[in-house]
Amino acid sequence: MMKMMMDEEEEHVGMRVTCDGHRGTVRYMGPVPPTTGVWLGVEWDHPERGKHDGSHEGVRFFTCRHRTGGSFVRPAKARFGVGYVTALKRRYEEELEEPAGEDMKISSKTVLMVGFERVRLKQRVDQLTEVSLRRCEVSGPGPQNQIRNTTPDVESLDLSGSLLSSWEVLAAITGQLESLRELQISHNRLSFSSDPSLLSPAFSCLRLLSLNSCALTWTQVLQCAPMWQQVEELYLSDNDITELTRPDHVLQNLRVLDLSNNQILQETLLHISHLPWLEKLNLSSTGFSAVEFSDASAGDETTAFPALNTLLLDDNNISEWCVVNELEKLRSLLHLSCRRNPLLQKEKNPETARQIIIARLGRLTLLDMRKVECDVECVCVCVQVECDERRGAELDYCKMFGSAWLRAGGHSEPEQNQPNTHFLTDHPRFLTLIHKSMIVQKVKGLLHRQLKLPAVRLKLSYTCAKLAGREIEIDNDLKPLQFYSVEDGDSILVRWS
Missing domain, CATH: 3.80.10.10 (Ribonuclease Inhibitor)
Known part of the structure; x- marks a missing residue:
């Protein structure tokens, strides 16, 4: 009889129980002197449900991870599933x-469909x-x-x-x-x-x-x-x-x-x-x-x-823009959520913070569960106009930090454009954005000085890996290169007559 009781106690230890809506694990089954009868020593999933750490009147019966995670209950009160x-x-x-x-009529007879x-x-x-x-x-x-x-x-x-x-x-x-x-x-x-x-x-x-x-x-x-x-x-x-x-x-x-x-x-x-x-x-x-x-x-x-395209960073302690700069190094990142971070409070207008993030992360298509808004019109056959929100964000970014760029050694003439390392560390995409915001007329002027040819005789087009085998004409001198979605790695072709 004693062996059977011991076997039963050992069998119950480790089992899961529920009691008054709370779940726990049986860590002990047996007497708890000076009381009589059998008790279950339970470690609750949520420690606020318990009263002690498995000890009673100086005697330890079981152990808990939390000092108030355990209690004793009668077996009759527990359900074992x-x-x-x-x-x-x-x-x-x-x-x-x-x-x-249920009555169901089959032909002219009514039958009772039980089961x-x-x-x-x-x-x-x-x-x-x-x-x-x-x-x-x-x-x-x-x-x-x-x-x-x-x-x-x-x-x-x-x-x-x-x-x-x-x-x-x-x-x-x-x-x-x-x-x-x-x-x-x-x-x-x-x-x-x-x-x-x-x-x-x-x-x-x-x-x-x-x-x-x-x-x-x-x-x-x-x-x-x-x-x-x-x-x-x-x-x-x-x-x-x-x-x-x-x-x-x-x-x-x-x-x-x-x-x-x-x-x-x-x-x-x-x-x-x-x-x-x-x-x-x-x-x-x-x-x-x-x-x-x-x-x-x-x-x-x-x-x-290498394959990460979606990163969720909501409700964290991000407070520096350098963190966003590091995220730009992720080759596949398209979707980011960083709501309720201290960084966003640095700008009075939440939309300004959004624009800065979009400008710093060149591949982003979804930010804080909102699409980076795009125009659906086409520049020419098969070429979509670059996202309106991105284009605006990047142009505003250039304006916002343009003075700092000039003070750091930046210049509109490429051969004199040598901003210091500190600026480039803080704004690693700035030179790319300056290049993208340069209007076609300005590009032709630079080519004129390099090639010694009249700008009016120059005709520009470009090719890119996304549109393999196609050549896109750059035909409006007053549009920025950004308008044509020219990106790093694309090839601009120059012809003259």
């Missing part, structure tokens, strides 16, 4: 509820491709193969806020869902497998995984990563991630990574910069304030984050 199919039936019982009976609706709805459940059991207290798979026989075609599964105790238990569920591509298990506390790679077959088709609010460190994420080698989208918001390390041999297929609401040491950010396919990175509310890509000088491209 249900199997997957039981939760499924509860979740959809309103849809599956059988009517008392017909249940059969039809059961077939619909069998065909489900998306299942949401969020906060449905799922604690395990239930009888063998029951999941596979009940919902064989599930591609997307939400088990957030469940009572799953370990990755092994989760794998026993997902291993029966052979088409599963999207899995949400946020707000869970899963114990770790001693050999995660053994569980990888249960997640072999997984492409999206959401692990928000799971109290995970980055080390633990990398420890689990061998289970889900094919994951392309990984959501890790609101965890315990503070320091990033290089993910060697894992997470190499990531295209989307959400690290928001983690206080990350920003000097460790570059440890994930080698991920070859990472397109979207969310660093909102991470304390981000600075970044430096030391492998590239001002105006050059960094090798870091």
